[in-house]
Amino acid sequence: xxxxxxxxxxxxxxxxxxxxxxxxxxxxxxxxxxxxxxxxxxxxxxxxxxxxxxxxxxxxxxxxxxxxxxxxxxxxxxxxxxxxxxxxxxxxxxxxxxxxxxxxxxxxxxxxxxxxxxxxxxxxxxxxxxxxxxxxxxxxxxxxxxxxxxxxxxxxxxxxxxxxxxxxxxxxxxxxxxxxxxxxxxxxxxxxxxxxxxxxxxxxxxxxxxxxxxxxxxxxxxxxxxxxxxxxxxxxxxxxxxxxxxxxxxxxxxxxxxxxxxxxxxxxxxxxxxxxxxxxxxxxxxxxxxxxxxxxxxxxxxxxxxxxxxxxxxxxxxxxxxxxxxxxxxxxxxxxxxxxxxxxxxxxxxxxxxxxxxxxxxxxxxxxxxxxxxxxxxxxxxxxxxxxxxxxxxxxxxxxxxxxxxxxxxxxxxxxxxxxxxxxxxxxxxxxxxxxxxxxxxxxxxxxxxxxxxxxxxxxxxxxxxxxxxxxxxxxxxxxxxxxxxxxxxxxxxxxxxxxxxxxx
Amino acid sequence: xxxxxxxxxxxxxxxxxxxxxxxxxxxxxxxxxxxxxxxxxxxxxxxxxxxxxxxxxxxxxxxxxxxxxxxxxxxxxxxxxxxxxxxxxxxxxxxxxxxxxxxxxxxxxxxxxxxxxxxxxxxxxxxxxxxxxxxxxxxxxxxxxxxxxxxxxxxxxxxxxxxxxxxxxxxxxxxxxxxxxxxxxxxxxxxxxxxxxxxxxxxxxxxxxxxxxxxxxxxxxxxxxxxxxxxxxxxxxxxxxxxxxxxxxxxxxxxxxxxxxxxxxxxxxxxxxxxxxxxxxxxxxxxxxx
Numbered sequence: 001x002x003x004x005x006x007x008x009x010x011x012x013x014x015x016x017x018x019x020x021x022x023x024x025x026x027x028x029x030x031x032x033x034x035x036x037x038x039x040x041x042x043x044x045x046x047x048x049x050x051x052x053x054x055x056x057x058x059x060x061x062x063x064x065x066x067x068x069x070x071x072x073x074x075x076x077x078x079x080x081x082x083x084x085x086x087x088x089x090x091x092x093x094x095x096x097x098x099x100x101x102x103x104x105x106x107x108x109x110x111x112x113x114x115x116x117x118x119x120x121x122x123x124x125x126x127x128x129x130x131x132x133x134x135x136x137x138x139x140x141x142x143x144x145x146x147x148x149x150x151x152x153x154x155x156x157x158x159x160x161x162x163x164x165x166x167x168x169x170x171x172x173x174x175x176x177x178x179x180x181x182x183x184x185x186x187x188x189x190x191x192x193x194x195x196x197x198x199x200x201x202x203x204x205x206x207x208x209x210x211x212x213x214x215x216x217x218x219x220x221x222x223x224x225x226x227x228x229x230x231x232x233x234x235x236x237x238x239x240x241x242x243x244x245x246x247x248x249x250x251x252x253x254x255x256x257x258x259x260x261x262x263x264x265x266x267x268x269x270x271x272x273x274x275x276x277x278x279x280x281x282x283x284x285x286x287x288x289x290x291x292x293x294x295x296x297x298x299x300x301x302x303x304x305x306x307x308x309x310x311x312x313x314x315x316x317x318x319x320x321x322x323x324x325x326x327x328x329x330x331x332x333x334x335x336x337x338x339x340x341x342x343x344x345x346x347x348x349x350x351x352x353x354x355x356x357x358x359x360x361x362x363x364x365x366x367x368x369x370x371x372x373x374x375x376x377x378x379x380x381x382x383x384x385x386x387x388x389x390x391x392x393x394x395x396x397x398x399x400x401x402x403x404x405x406x407x408x409x410x411x412x413x414x415x416x417x418x419x420x421x422x423x424x425x426x427x428x429x430x431x432x433x434x435x436x437x438x439x440x441x442x443x444x445x446x447x448x449x450x451x452x453x454x455x456x457x458x459x460x461x462x463x464x465x466x467x468x469x470x471x472x473x474x475x476x477x478x479x480x481x482x483x484x485x486x487x488x489x490x491x492x493x494x495x496x497x498x499x500x501x502x503x504x505x
Numbered sequence: 506x507x508x509x510x511x512x513x514x515x516x517x518x519x520x521x522x523x524x525x526x527x528x529x530x531x532x533x534x535x536x537x538x539x540x541x542x543x544x545x546x547x548x549x550x551x552x553x554x555x556x557x558x559x560x561x562x563x564x565x566x567x568x569x570x571x572x573x574x575x576x577x578x579x580x581x582x583x584x585x586x587x588x589x590x591x592x593x594x595x596x597x598x599x600x601x602x603x604x605x606x607x608x609x610x611x612x613x614x615x616x617x618x619x620x621x622x623x624x625x626x627x628x629x630x631x632x633x634x635x636x637x638x639x640x641x642x643x644x645x646x647x648x649x650x651x652x653x654x655x656x657x658x659x660x661x662x663x664x665x666x667x668x669x670x671x672x673x674x675x676x677x678x679x680x681x682x683x684x685x686x687x688x689x690x691x692x693x694x695x696x697x698x699x700x701x702x703x704x705x706x707x708x709x710x711x712x713x714x715x716x717x718x719x720x721x722x723x724x725x726x727x728x729x730x731x732x733x734x735x736x737x738x739x740x741x742x743x744x745x746x747x748x749x750x751x752x753x754x755x756x757x758x759x760x761x762x763x764x765x766x767x768x769x770x771x772x773x774x775x776x777x778x779x780x781x782x783x784x785x786x787x788x789x790x791x792x793x794x795x
Contacts, residue, residue, distance in 0.1 A: 401527035401623055427530055433628075434530035441536075441626030 001050055001059060001379075003032040020150070021484060024112050031061025039063060040279045046272055053382035054251045055273050056314075057244045060110060064284050066294075068110040068310075071226050072301040073237035074118035077103060084295035093127040093134055097141040104149060107296070109229075111484065113151045116228035117181055121158040121166035128164055138165070139172040146178035152485040153229045156181040160188040160215045162196030170203045170210075179483060183210040184227040184449075189440060191215070201439060202432040204452050205424060211451040214443050221415055222365070230375050231419040231449040235364050238306020240416070242280045244273055245374040246311075248346065249318025249386040258323045258342060262349050270311075270353045277309055277369060278360050285361050308365040310416045311354050312374035315386030316343055317393050334392030334406060343390065347413045365415075373410075373418025389418045400424075404442060411448045419449030426454065520643040521608050522616065523557045523635060527623045533660040533683060533717060535628030538620055542634035543608045547664050548697030549687065550765055551722055551753045557635040559603035567596035567606045576606050585609075598759070613646045620651065629658030629680070638667045641675045648678045660717060664696075665703030681717035682710050686736050690728045704735065711743050718747040723779055725769040733779055734786050741787025750779055751794040 011017070011025045036042040039062050049055045060068060078096070081088040082103065090096035100118065107114035128134050145154065158166045173183065185192070185200045200210050213227050224236040234240050251269050255261040284290060291297050291304045320333040320342045333339040351371060359369045373389025387393045390410035397403050400422060407420045428435055435452055442450045521543035526532075532539045545558045552558065561583060568576040568583065575589035576596060583606040596606050620630055630651055632644055638661070648659040661675075662683045669676070686703050688695050710716045719736055723729045733750065740746050753770055755763045771779070776793050783791045 399527075401626065404626060405622070431530040431535075433534065434528075434536040437536035437628045438528070438626050441624075444625045 001032065001057070002036070002047075002062075003029040005033075018150075018482070024484070027112075028059060028061060031063045031065075032059060034062050036062040040283050042276060042279060043272075046276045046279075049269060049272050052250075053380055054247055054269050055244055055276070056247055056379060056382075057276070058110075059379060060242060060244070060280070064280060065288050066108045066290050067239050067241045067284060067307060068243055069115050069228055069232065069234055069240040070107055070109050070296065070302060071116045071228055071234050071236060071239040071306075072103075072107055072114075072118075072296060074100075074103075074123060074301075076237070076301055078123055080299075082295070082301075083299060090127070093124070093129070093137055096123065096127050097137060101141070101144060101148075104145070109153075111151045111153055113149045113154055115153050115155055115232075116226055117145065117149075117154055117156050119158070119226070120156045121163045121169055124169075125163040125165035128168075131164065131168070135168050135172070138168050139176065142169070142172050142181070143176055143178065146176070146180040147482075149180055150483050152179040152182050152483060154181045155228045155230075156183045157186055157227050158183065158200075158210060159186040159196075160191040162193040166196065167199065170199050173209060174203050174206050177207050179485065182230070184213045184231070185210040186215040186218075186227065187212040187439070187443065188215040189443065194436070197439075198432040198436050201435040201452070202429075205428060205432070205435065205454050208451060208453040211419065211421075211449055212439050212443070213449050214447060216443075217446070217448060227417075227449075230417070232310070232372065232417040233448070234416060235306045235308060237300075237302050238308070238364060239302060241284050241307055241309045241361070242277055243310040243312050243372060243374070244276060244280075245372075246270065246273060246313045246350075247315050247382055247386045248313055249315030249322070250382050251315075252319040252322040255322070256326060258327075258345065261319065261323065262345060266346065266349055267353055270350060271357075273311065274354070274357045274359075274369070277311070281309055281360050281362075304361070306364050308362045308416065309359060309369045310372040311350075311369045312372040313350065313390075314374050314383075314388055316346065316390045316410070317387045317396075318385055319343075319346060332396050334396045334403070335398045340406065340409065343410065347390075347410065351413055370416035371414045372416045373414040389414070391420065404438065405445070408442060408445045408447045411446050414448065417448060419451060420447070421451035421453065423455045424452055428452075429454065518643050518646055519610050519612050520616075520640040521560070522611050523605060523608050525616075525619060527619075528626065529631070532631040532633060532662060533629060533658075533681070536626060537629050537631050537660070538623050538627050539631045539633055539662075540616065540637070542632065542637045542640050543604070544639050545634060545636040545664070546639060546666055546698060546700075547636065547687075548603075549664075549695060549722075550697075550762060551695075551724065551758070552762075553754070553758065555603050555759070555762075556597040556600065556605040557603075559600075561604045561606065561608070562602045564601065566599050566601065570595045570599045613643065613650055616647060617650050617654070620657070621655070624655055624657060627657065629660060631660040631662055631683070633662035636664050636666070637661060638663050638672065638675070641667075641672060645675050645678055648675075652678070665706050666696075666698060666700040667702060667706065669702070669706055669709050676710070676713065676715060679715065682715055683718040683720065684710065684716060685720050685722075686732060687722065688728055689732045689735050695724070695727060704739075707736070707739060711739060711746070716743065716746050718749060720749045720751055722751045722753050723771050723776065724753045724766070725771050725775070727769070729771075729779055730782060733783050737783040737786035737788035737791070740789070744789040746788075747790045747792065748783055748788045749792050749794055750776065750783065752776055 007029045011022055037047060050057055079089060085102060087099050090099050104114050104117055109115045158169060204210060218225050218233045222233055225233045226236050228234055246269060251265055252261055255265050296302045317333040320339045323342050324331050324339055331339055354371060355368055359367050375388045411418055439450055523541040523543045526539045529537050529539045541557060543557055544560055548558060565578055568578060573589045573591055575586045577584045585606050637644055651657050651659055658680045660681050661679050664685045684707055686707060693699060721732055740748055753766055755766050776795060780791050780793050
């Protein structure tokens, strides 16, 4: 959405932002001050749909200067060093960790911080010599990341195989209890040692990470990929240009039937968003000079050919509930098999529209944009009525077993990622094997990504990223907090009541 | 004293199910689906789910007290409307027969369909209750079906008061048992029955490597030390078997039962002494549940 001059002064005088947050916000405001119709060639309709709230561009900006998500090839950095930064390949653990911290500083994204900091265990393991002292260094490294990359969309991967480094990382994240980095175990029951997987499941209960991604499924569909940002799966040595989203709840308002929603409203708004995406990508590739000037490209850490783009949705639940209401059914999405049928119809329709659209500069994903189940964000009052991705609104969830079955059936649509998270009570703390049974079942039934957490922890995953509840409460009380994601988490909390998720019994 | 069900054909074989918990981590290893059968041959004073003990005698007292009108009389039986039920437990509290109107009569196939729906997420099935072995023929048929059609393990959670001569087929098909050993000398006082079979049954099942876990509820002024010593001694040759020592509590008890228990709750020091005794007598994996 376009910004105003007023936004500039409001940001400058805010008592709730750190200087760095102000800097970033001012830059973002500047990007959105320009007229997208002038700079990007948006049509009036495209601008109108953003202003009406049916399409949300997540304030990505119109003077585009870098891709939304950048996924560098860190193994190449380890092997070759970096000329631009005058870094040679590391020879010991100290050099490795130091080099990485320097490199991270130069990996941009939509948040200005890196959304992917590498397959940490794979990078670190060859440099382990003395476990006792190396553990201290690894823990210090992880804490450094948390205090300098102040945005928990920053994501690290481990697995699928167990390593000493992986075990040390799991131990460290439990001791640190930091929101950043976000972390995923790329889980494959055929490759991941069950004991390691259980350790990861136990850690996830305590500190809400690592989550588990379906390594087999993503590898089959995308080939070489990494898990980045919230839970996105994106091509290695590449990334994603842009991610706008449809607010399906908003889109459904005013329709009087499923037929109207499927055959008129959805095609209209989807085509509009696709056209918008084409324009954004065109500008980024042809005009922004990012790919011409970035050392990340010239030294081969990323390649333009490995980029894709993401077509996001939120509010599937609200769209379904709207139709159920129109059809006078006393049922709600989450506990209605008829509601599930409606949801599938909506998703199949969107999928067909998106797959039939010839995307530009996305050769890596068969010239198509990829569907994405997007997490909520507090950018407009419309976000109060658009539950993240395909999820069941907080408070409407059925019991855990039914919920797990219900949610998993929609993961298949979202090739660039979606995820679900479930709260467990304290009885599971000593029973990681029970959690792993559930995770194995989830993977077998088509889950792409699953997180578990304890209801009583301070640290939880809020619709795809991590914050401390105590920090979020400070935002609510009007205090300045360290992390951007804490601010976002509080907003999401007010919208989606995410701190009141159902305990599973 | 309840009699065991006679052999029935598959189609006729039905059982009264009190509840199904699709995901449990406390009823055997891993994540398991647990079936709680109605009916028990014991009347333990500390039972925390006494509404599983008896069978409906059709006195209809529960119908009058349901605030949601979820209960009604149909064909001389109590009918429970699940969609109206808010699980307030008013019906259970008023029942004079330790029963519940929220039970369901199920056949083997029907119960298996429920299990199948959750099978990707569970490691196995545990039957409990009440006392599941009152329905041993049903359980045999159910386990046979589970093993034929899936790789799920089949566990039995039992009070140990059964005649092992009648249980050959069941023991054979069951993967593991979780067994209560309530007492060696005070069975009548604690459980309201005469049976002393449970220690013999434990020995028998141990020899067949069919015991996953033994539990004893620790109550002051009973024979906790004697019972724990006996069990721990038997377990010294079976070091993989878990022995859980569970402190008695009053949650879920009605007022008269609470009165009988509340002064017999062992303190932490006592529990630690009992645990030390179990280890001394030879058990290895001893856990106190406080």
